[in-house]
Amino acid sequence: MTKKYIPTGNKDTRSGFGAGLLEAGKLNSNIMGLCADLTDSVKMGDFAKAFPDRFIQCGISEMNMIGVAAGLALSGKIPVASTFAMFATGHVYDQIRQSVAYSNHNVKICASHAGITLGEDGATHQIMEDIGLMKMLPNMVVINPCDYNQTKAATMAVMEYVGPVYLRFGRPVVPVFTPDDQVFKIGTAIKMIEGSDVSIFVTGHLVWEALQAAEKLETEGIHIEVINIHTIKPLDVVAILKSVVKTRAVVTAEEHMRNGGLGDSIAQLLALEQLAPIEMVAVDDKFGESGKPKELMDVYGLNAENIIAATKRVLKRKNK
Amino acid sequence: MTTIQNLEQIATQVRRDVIRMTADALSGHPGGSLGCADFLTALYFEILQHKPERFTIDGRGQDMFFLSNGHISPIWYSVLARSGYFPVNELSTFRKLGSRLQGHPTNASGLSGVRVASGSLGQGLSVACGAALAKKINGDPHLVYSLHGDGELQEGQIWEAAMFAASKKIDNLISTVDWNNQQIDGTVDSVISLGNLAAKWESFGWTVLHMQGNDMADVLRELGKAKSMTGKAKPVIILMKTEMGQGVDFMQGTNAWHGKVTNSEQTKRALRQLEETLGDY
Numbered sequence: 001m002t003k004k005y006i007p008t009g010n011k012d013t014r015s016g017f018g019a020g021l022l023e024a025g026k027l028n029s030n031i032m033g034l035c036a037d038l039t040d041s042v043k044m045g046d047f048a049k050a051f052p053d054r055f056i057q058c059g060i061s062e063m064n065m066i067g068v069a070a071g072l073a074l075s076g077k078i079p080v081a082s083t084f085a086m087f088a089t090g091h092v093y094d095q096i097r098q099s100v101a102y103s104n105h106n107v108k109i110c111a112s113h114a115g116i117t118l119g120e121d122g123a124t125h126q127i128m129e130d131i132g133l134m135k136m137l138p139n140m141v142v143i144n145p146c147d148y149n150q151t152k153a154a155t156m157a158v159m160e161y162v163g164p165v166y167l168r169f170g171r172p173v174v175p176v177f178t179p180d181d182q183v184f185k186i187g188t189a190i191k192m193i194e195g196s197d198v199s200i201f202v203t204g205h206l207v208w209e210a211l212q213a214a215e216k217l218e219t220e221g222i223h224i225e226v227i228n229i230h231t232i233k234p235l236d237v238v239a240i241l242k243s244v245v246k247t248r249a250v251v252t253a254e255e256h257m258r259n260g261g262l263g264d265s266i267a268q269l270l271a272l273e274q275l276a277p278i279e280m281v282a283v284d285d286k287f288g289e290s291g292k293p294k295e296l297m298d299v300y301g302l303n304a305e306n307i308i309a310a311t312k313r314v315l316k317r318k319n320k
Numbered sequence: 321m322t323t324i325q326n327l328e329q330i331a332t333q334v335r336r337d338v339i340r341m342t343a344d345a346l347s348g349h350p351g352g353s354l355g356c357a358d359f360l361t362a363l364y365f366e367i368l369q370h371k372p373e374r375f376t377i378d379g380r381g382q383d384m385f386f387l388s389n390g391h392i393s394p395i396w397y398s399v400l401a402r403s404g405y406f407p408v409n410e411l412s413t414f415r416k417l418g419s420r421l422q423g424h425p426t427n428a429s430g431l432s433g434v435r436v437a438s439g440s441l442g443q444g445l446s447v448a449c450g451a452a453l454a455k456k457i458n459g460d461p462h463l464v465y466s467l468h469g470d471g472e473l474q475e476g477q478i479w480e481a482a483m484f485a486a487s488k489k490i491d492n493l494i495s496t497v498d499w500n501n502q503q504i505d506g507t508v509d510s511v512i513s514l515g516n517l518a519a520k521w522e523s524f525g526w527t528v529l530h531m532q533g534n535d536m537a538d539v540l541r542e543l544g545k546a547k548s549m550t551g552k553a554k555p556v557i558i559l560m561k562t563e564m565g566q567g568v569d570f571m572q573g574t575n576a577w578h579g580k581v582t583n584s585e586q587t588k589r590a591l592r593q594l595e596e597t598l599g600d601y
Contacts, residue, residue: 059487061477061484063443064481067446067450068446068447068450068453068484070446070450071447071450071451071454072453073450074378074427074451075378075451079450097440098438099437099446099447102428102437103427103428103435103437104427
């Protein structure tokens with residue numbers, strides 16, 4: 001029987017960041033919060049209230065915020081620069097590249113409202129290229145947790161890690177299904193469901209959808225292995241290859257552009273190390289649009305139904 | 321010998337280094353480097369409270385300097401080496417494969433004296449603001465300095481940082497603009513005019529000082545004045561008039577040598593005008 005995940009509630013992953021930051025802030029007085037006029041939206045408000053001397057309101061000046069963070073980091077602080085993912089990556093790519101990644105400074109870029117589920121604000125704000133942008137930078141760690149608890153744990157873990165990190169989370173309220181006492185290990189994938197027919201490598205909000213897909217497929221006699229790739233870089237190569245050697249068929253799923261996303265990282269790994277048919281659930285070279293998060297996930301095919309369809313396609317290719 | 325004479329001698333030698341390094345590398349940016357030779361010499365040999373032999377990235381207990389216009393790396397490398405940050409002989413590796421002296425400065429190569437990469441313009445003022453804030457938080461009374469090109473002020477991030485520094489009352493920061501009115505495509509006035517630059521900085525909330533950047537006495541005087549203006553709830557900016565290519569007659573006052581180096585005949589001519597005061601590397 002497939003392991004069953006029962007949600008303990010529904011919360012937004014950005015609130016997991018807020019809770020994790022507050023807790024980490026209590027443990028380490030070097031942690032500083034930087035925000036660009038979106039303090040409550042990214043859930044940095046509790047940290048700002050608890051530690052007003054360690055909170056820097058940067059205003060709508062994201063380029064400067066990244067530079068200030070680099071200056072604080074090289075001085076021994078642990079700056080957490082937070083805004084919407086669009087402004088935290090696309091708007092400041094060069095600042096991150098030169099002052100943070102190349103200089104290898106200990107800046108934590110914590111980005112909310114990533115992906116299509118930002119919703120009604122539309123394509124200008126719905127970045128689906130951020131994983132690609134960040135994973136291409138040497139020295140940069142890229143993390144995309146799946147629910148509130150995991151985002152909280154990841155937030156605390158990245159504060160312990162020394163080096164640049166891009167932590168990505170989102171706006172919508174989604175099921176909470178991972179343990180609240182989990183220890184987050186950067187770069188260690190989590191096998192959510194053991195299976196033998198197809199490996200599903202999935203990240204972020206899509207993990208819940210993959211679990212739903214697994215349940216449905218189980219009733220049809222298809223046993224998929226669901227592996228939560230919360231860390232896209234460095235990729236857990238050992239865990240991925242181990243699963244692929246067993247299943248010999250792969251589906252990837254993510255709330256991101258296909259170009260540059262998790263699927264692209266996995267495809268590269270398979271091409272180099274272990275050939276296997278692969279199907280990708282991701283946004284195919286399109287900008288987003290306004291709508292409710294759930295509606296958009298369905299319109300753009302980022303849901304359990306599409307993971308199921310991709311699984312069946314890849315099974316056909318495997319069995320050819 | 322007076323302090324000024326001593327500094328002028330050092331400035332002559334670091335100018336020689338710049339010509340020799342860029343000529344040898346067959347690339348680099350000698351023009352702006354020569355213009356800033358006096359300022360950086362005064363800063364590193366007289367003004368900064370620093371311990372080159374005990375360099376740390378976090379700069380605790382020392383003054384810190386950030387070069388935002390990273391393309392004038394040859395003059396910075398020369399001054400760093402001559403003031404004891406790394407062996408002077410290493411200047412011969414400038415821009416060569418495997419060198420710590422990259423075309424544009426980086427801490428990634430582990431070069432003592434450099435704390436962050438620069439080259440893509442406009443970023444150094446923000447970084448300096450972060451470092452200055454950290455000093456205030458840590459109760460470290462030392463100062464943070466930064467240098468910027470005038471053309472670099474066309475970058476929007478500079479003005480974000482300018483607003484930020486004044487808004488946060490970062491008054492342990494002394495920034496300097498190398499105002500030579502030259503950039504790659506022509507004079508700064510002709511490319512994108514900076515308008516009334518002093519009024520701009522004043523209106524952004526900075527204390528504005530003026531300096532003749534190729535007059536060692538004035539450089540020392542204004543840097544001293546700038547230090548006395550710190551701790552007064554406002555950041556300090558020095559608008560430093562320099563001449564690009566200063567010190568070599570045929571390179572002076574033109575943007576032609578921004579990113580162009582001397583050939584062997586020109587190198588000889590240039591070096592004849594710059595006395596070897598400390599011994600070449």
